[in-house]
Amino acid sequence: MKLPRLIPAALVSAVLAFSVAACGSDDSSDTADTTGTAASESGTAASESASWPVTVEHALGSTTVDEKPERIVVMHEAGIDPVLSLGLEPVAMFEIQGGDDNMPWLKDRIDWPEDAALTADRTADPEAIASYDPDLIIVGDVYVDDAKYQELGKIAPTLVYGWPADGPAWQPILDGVATATGLEDKAAEVKQRYNDRIAAIQAQFPGIDKLTYNSAIMNQGQLMYTTNSVFEDLGMVQTDAQKAAGARGTISLERLDELDGDVLVIYDPSGDKKILEDNAQFAALPSVKNGSLIWQDMALGYAVTTASGPLSLDWAVEHITPELTAAVK
CATH class of the missing domain: 3.40.50.1980 (Nitrogenase molybdenum iron protein domain)
Structure with missing residues (x-):
């Protein structure tokens, strides 16, 4: 659900990271299903047995999360997949550069605002973020410096991640969000399913x-x-x-x-x-x-x-x- 496009959420660093992927089979619908409804059901049970506060390591240090987050704002292009894979939903997310056609696998899933103001001028906007009353912020390192990180930390616990040159960006985010929300067991399941899918592609x-x-x-x-x-x-x-x-x-x-x-x-x-x-x-x-x-x-x-x-x-x-x-x- 898009909000009015005030400023395009351009991401030069992300463009420089663009590349390609692998081959597929008829398992795509099964993968989506097991990462959605099933994740939500078992994830809820797992989080109920977790305890807080917890400390999460990320690109700019460590952040303490005092209680289970319920209102997550995502401002990292690789952050939305891990959040959804854990059975969670954000209250708001970045605006997809070029429109939803550039993330077509999410078209039927997005039911929350895509807000260009969150990262206007490629900088995290504290006022826009605070308007969603978040209790957890996931943000790309291209949108914050140390000062901006400190500012966001006054709004809600903030986790900052980059795009590693030697591995996928989504896995560190998955681990961090799982720790913050008490869903570590669910994160392990998500990674195992992903690895199984990779193995199936290699076999094909x-x-x-x-x-x-x-x-x-x-x-x-x-x-x-x-x-x-x-x-x-x-x-x-x-x-x-x-x-x-x-x-x-x-x-x-x-x-x-x-x-x-x-x-x-x-x-x-x-x-x-x-x-x-x-x-x-x-x-x-x-x-x-x-x-x-x-x-x-x-x-x-x-x-x-x-x-x-x-x-x-x-x-x-x-x-x-x-x-x-x-x-x-």
């Missing part, structure tokens, strides 16, 4: 865990490496060239031969695709020749890295099965 595509990949964003005629947490979960590894360049390393258009992974993911928000397609080195890349090149859109980037999690995995895998099939042949 034998050898996927032996593949290498490159992932990059094409912006204003320049390529910059990006991460892909789902590929990493599937056992795929970055090429040596990407590892050596590091997070946000750049690739010269004269050295496109460095993009020699079994799978190549390109996000092209500026519409510069033709620059690459007209390049002879690009045309000669293994992934381009073998059909394992993926042109990523914003929704897929959300699904596999920026806002990835158990709920988005099966949506993502349905969209790149042909490319992964080509890669494991």
Whole structure:
């Protein structure tokens, strides 16, 4: 349920993290069901046996939660999946950049405000947040500095998380929210189901865990490496060239031969695709020749890295099965 769009919730850091994911099966509805209704029922029982206060570690230190939270405000793109997977619902969340079509796996679930004012000008707005009377705040590190964190802490216990370069953002958030709400056992179940799903994908595509990949964003005629947490979960590894360049390393258009992974993911928000397609080195890349090149859109980037999690995995895998099939042949 959207509120009026006052200021778009742009997220440059999230765009730079966009990448792609895995393959799927007919288990998607089962995954969603077991992470929804069942989570809510067993999660309630688990939280009733928990006790407070509890201390939660996060990116900016530790926060004490004195009592069970009931009104959660989420301002982290990867935070909504863990909250819902635990059977919880926020009282408000960030506005999805580009609209709900960019998180289509949540379309039938969102029944609370998406408020652009929460992170207007890419900064957490204490007044907008306080209007929801929260007792727990989940916020991305791109929206707060130390001073803003202290300010939010006066409103409600605040947990700050980033987007790790070496793993999924959703799992630390899941652990933190579970600790705060007394749902640690439920969090363990959520992670086990996710790991089982990853194993099923690996079994469906034998050898996927032996593949290498490159992932990059094409912006204003320049390529910059990006991460892909789902590929990493599937056992795929970055090429040596990407590892050596590091997070946000750049690739010269004269050295496109460095993009020699079994799978190549390109996000092209500026519409510069033709620059690459007209390049002879690009045309000669293994992934381009073998059909394992993926042109990523914003929704897929959300699904596999920026806002990835158990709920988005099966949506993502349905969209790149042909490319992964080509890669494991």
